[in-house]
Amino acid sequence: MEVGRQQRRRGRRGGRRGRRSGSPQGTGEHTQSQRNEKVQCSNHDATHMLVLSPDGKLSEQWATASAACSKTRLVKEIGTQDIVQIACGDQHAMALSRGGELFSWGQNAHGQLGVGSQTSLIPQPQMVERLKGIALAQIAAGGAHSAAVSLSGAVYSWGKNDFGQLGLGDTEDRDCPSYVGALEHWKTMFISCGADHTAVLSKEGLVCTFGAGGAGQLGHNCTRNELMPRVVAELWGARVSQVACSRQHTLVYVPSLDEVYLFGSGEDGQLGDERKPNQLIPLPINSPVDTGKSCQENNISQKAIEVIAGGIQSIVLCKENKNSCLNGIATLKDEDVDAWISNSCSNHWEGIKKNIRLIFSSEACINGSFLEKRDKHFKTSKEVSGVDMSEVQLFYEKISKKPEVFQEVQKEIEKLLPALSSSPISPENFRVYLILPFLLQGEDYSSFHSLRLLAQAIMKLQPEDLQTLECLWSNLETSFFNELVVLYQRVSQKNLSQFVMEFRYQQRNPYNLHPHETEPLQILQLLYQVNSRTGFRVQENKFYVPKVKEIIGLFGICIGETALWKLTKYPCIFAMLDKIVIHNMECSTLSSPSDRDLIEMGREFWVFPVRRQCLLQDIWTHLNRAPTQQFKKFIKVTFLGEPGEDEGGLSQELFSVAARTLCQPSTGPFRRAASGLAWFPSQASSCGDIFFRTGTLCGMALYNGRTAPFPFPRALYKKLLSVAPALEDLAELLPAEGRSLQGILDEECDQILESLDLDFTIMEVEGSRDPVELKKDGANIPVTKDNRKEFVDLYVNYVFNESVRKPFEDFMQGFLRGCPARNWKIFLPVELQIVLQGHTEFDWHLLEKLQEQRGLEIKS
Structure with a gap:
């Protein structure tokens, strides 16, 4: 039922509504005022109060047993933090700094401090690490639970949860903030906590409540507890502007009707009707004071109403509208940037540096900046970052023209990077990983160093968090994704250039790469995987790092456990020709007679005599008799009864004829599809060792640098490389x-x-x-x-997969036997297909010339 229809139900007795001045008592929320006035908040029973003085000092007051006096202490531990919001629970307190840090202290029996500690009392303020990096808009404290709302409307809750007041779908306490997934995209603008219940207000004016409902304080026309957020249906369409929770009742204000609605416990008259103990649905109170007239009497030209729910009080304030907004953390604004640019050389410079330090030394402040306009950032999720990347780019372009400002921003970012959170709590945490690279686009040492530190921070993320970041990368516009690739390709090139220089001057161990050299490569490889999943929006050659060609030349045919071997973990940095060279280098190393097993065999090559009329039979005989080590040798084929020495042509003929024979539609083990391609037979539970032998033959072809022109589809090469066919x-x-x-x-x-x-x-x-x-x-x-x-x-x-499981497994085992090298896995499926099946446009003679230029030994 809409609120407009409830006007007929008004109570006969008025509530406590009227003018107030100063700061209200008996409220779990804080009041906001100008910086030259005190800001204070108290718990529902006014026994615990925080007071923030105009000079920034925070004091804490506790009422004594006699209630006639109180004890006060200065909260010195917060130091010079610029506090913008405070909140009081029954026996705990919270304070939010302008730099985005949330502090909590007091009783912690239910984890209401959110610091992950089981200690029941923590008297000194501790930073809530779990919310580090979240751009908070508002904080709230209940009896023994706490909550916070981000600038993009995400809700986090922690502490006591015996009635479901955390909105997480259960009744388990939490000692760390948890993301309330049920409120994702709800566009929460404000949250209020009662003793054991919680209410949230959306940007559209909808109200959700959850937790204890025994007194009707949830407004759902029942006394049932709610473990999950539930919309107050009676307020649907009313466009509520304010909500406040007391110990066991709730108030909301509807500006279009100029009415305050209440629901919950009324045993002490807080609902405006002393004869009605509980109210289960929102009903308007009858006020003895007209707020419009009240505002006129106090010369307030623009009316602003604030509702406050105390332990057993319901208060309505009529005040000036300019004080109605919450103070928030520092975020970047266009006017601030323009002021930095225009005043960077004036006597304002010290103040500018302070502002830059405030924002860019804080993960939360950065995450709260550059948000998409028109409320798009409220849709932040694992797919949507909420960041306007064009604004990030515009900011970079502005400050890059002012070296003083640019260097100051870079300096603060560099100091921040090692401290980035490695345990994100929600998608909002990931904005910093999207923003910072585009503020480090310079080619100076500082930019390169910071990008390395950022890569290090990214690689500290857990696998599931990396997946979220990859998803956000995949949804970047192509131009920004391309720029991200360019940045990390450039850093990788710089790192490998340094490695080459140090290697040439014998200042480096050739077997090691430092973490700061491999981490940017890991990022580049992750970006490549994202690129491949999204349809190769960026050309593959953008990922190539040219310096690897020089590194290949440095190591000759020695690959072993060298730095070059370690670089093969990042295939995207190699062009196809480089991959072929590396593969041939490994095969040459494995086939070297210096290997003890091969020395004992006494021969470098595997002499492979066959009869043309019994080709397959002779091939199978050789394969069946060969020990595993034999496959490390390069083969030398002779056709019995025919003259000629194998310089590559005879062995190639062997693989070509064998492939044609095995793919005969009538006699071969493979079935031919309508496309003309060959594939394994379905549900072949027992097929001898024919597919094992065929796989061995294909592996030998790859190892010996020959083609095996089986008409296989691309799917086979994907499966060999553990890529799922599509x-x-x-x-x-x-x-x-x-x-x-x-x-x-x-x-x-x-x-x-x-x-x-x-x-x-x-x-x-x-x-x-x-x-x-x-x-x-x-x-x-x-x-x-x-x-x-x-x-x-x-x-x-x-x-x-399912229908060809057994024949493919046999083929794969044979392939690994026939090709003892392992670096063939650096090929992409399309590249492996070209190498094994051959390609009419591929210039093998050019490849041989390139190998000769590098001084590599070519094995025929």
Whole structure:
């Protein structure tokens, strides 16, 4: 029921509503005033109070047992922090600094301080580390629980939770702030905590309550506790502007009706009707004082109403509108930047440096800056950063023209980077990782050093947090993603140039790379993976680090456990020719007769005699008899009864003829699809060792630098490299099925989709009459718009994985046997396909010339 309809229900007795001056007592929230006035807040019973003086000193007052006097102490531990907000619980307190740090102290039996400690009493202020990096807009304290709201409307709660007052769906206490996922995208603007319940107000004026409901303080027309946030339906459409929780009742103010509504306990008359103990839904109070008239009497031209709920009090203040906003943490504003630029050479410089230090020494302040306009940042999630990257770029362009300002910003960022939070609590924490690289675009030492430190901070993140950052990277505009790649490619090039110089002057161990050299490479590799998942928006050559060519030349054919070997962990930095060279280097090293096992065998090459008329039979005989170490040798093929020495041509002929024979449609072990490509037979539970032998042959071809022109689809090379095949791969192998599945994904008409009469089964390609279920009970699960993506994914998975599991496993084992080198995994699937199957446009003679120029030994 809308509030407008409730005006007919007004109580007959007036509540406590009227004019107040100064600071109210008996409220769990603080009042805001000009900086030349005191700011104070107290708990619901006014037994615990914080007072912030105009000179920035914070005092704490406790009422004694007699209640006639109180004891006061100065909170010295916060030091010179500029406090902008304070909040009091029954026996704990919180203070938010302008630099974005939240401090808490007092009783901690339920974890209400949020510091992760089980200590029941912490008398001195401690920083709430878990919220480090969150740009907080408001803090609130309840009886023994606490809450905070970020600038982008995210809600965090901690402490006592026996009634569900944390909104986390359970009744377990929390000693660290937890992200209230149920309020994601709720656009929370304000939060208030009662003794055991909580109320949040959205930007649209909606009210959610949760926690204890025994006195009706949740406003849901019942006395049930709520473990999850629930909208107060009776206030729907009212556009509430203020909400305040007392110990067991709640007040809201609706400006369009100029009414205050209350619900909850009324045993002491706080609901305006002493005969009604509890009120279960919001009803307006009858006020003995008209607020409009009251404001006129006090010469207040623009009316502003503030509602306050005390332990057993309901207070309405009529005051000047200029004091109605919360004081917040420092964030970057356009006018501040313009002032920095115009006054950087004047006597204002010391003040400018102080402001720069305040913002750029704080992870929270940076995360609260550059937010998207028009409320877009309220949609912040693992996919949406909430950052306006064009504003970040504009800020960089402005300050880069003023060296003094730019250097000061860089200096503060450099000091901040080692202290970045490694345990993000919500997606808002990740903004700093998007913003800072674009403020470090210079090519000076300071920019490079800071980018290295940023890479170090990123690599300290947990795997699940790295996934969130990768998701945010994937949603960057292409221009910004490209610039990110350029930045880390440039840092990597700089690092490797330094390595080469030190190596040449024998100042470096050739077997080690320092963390500051590998961490930017790790970032580059992560960016490459994001790029590949999003359709290669940035060209692959943007990831290449040219200096690796020189490093390859430095090591000759010695790869071993050198720095070059370690660089192969980051394949994206190598061009394809470089990868081939590295692969050949490893094979040459493995085939060297200096290997003890090969010395004992007494020969460098594996002489491989075969008869042309019995080619496959002779190949299998050699493979069956060969010990594992034999595969480290390069082969020398001779066709019995034919003249000629193998300089590469004879061995290539062996692999080519064997591939054609094994792919014969009538006699070969592979089935030929409609596309003409070869694939494994489905559900082949027992197929001898033919696929193991074929895999061994393909591995030998790769190891010996030959092609094995099997007409395999790209999916095979993806599987060899542990990359999951996709629908596009199915379309390559089975074009008709690929088109049909794509059509299912693209179909927008529900009726057409239903008319296809599809379920989660698949008919065997070989023509078996019995369908195979793609998931349990798949025959009874129809394909709909909601599950069609799952159907397509399971279909692709069945064709490329489930149906060919045994033959592919045999092939893979054979491949690893035939190619004892391991660096072939640096190839991309398309590159491995080109190397193994051959490519008409690939210039192998150019490759050989490049190898000769590097002084590498070419094995024929």
